[in-house]
Amino acid sequence: MREFSLAELSRHSGDVTSVANREPVTLTHHRKPRYVLMSIEDYKKLAASAAQTRRVFTVENTPEEVAEWLLPALDRFADGEDVTNG
Structure with missing residues (x-):
């Protein structure tokens, strides 16, 4: 991603917007x-x-496929287990 300063944007807005038309x-x-x-x-x-x-x-x-992985994690969480890593 190319970088421009705000000052460059002020001075060369056409050039900066031309690049922004191709990529952020x-x-x-x-x-x-x-x-x-x-x-x-x-x-x-x-x-x-x-x-x-x-x-x-x-x-x-809640869709069944979401509930199938969510409910066991909620049970572990309720038991005080760390559920942040799966």
Whole structure:
């Protein structure tokens, strides 16, 4: 990922946005990464991908395959076992 400072963005916005049309770019402030600039198409792909990987369930609508691995872990957790590593 290419990096540009905010000052470079101000002076050469056309160049920076041209790169951002091809790939996300990091925008820095005082040499520290602060922002990411990307095309709207890349953002929509990223947002759609994130939405597909997140799933929330209530007790009533938890799929059986999720409950099969979740319930034993909850039992171990209730017994005071460490469940952070599987």
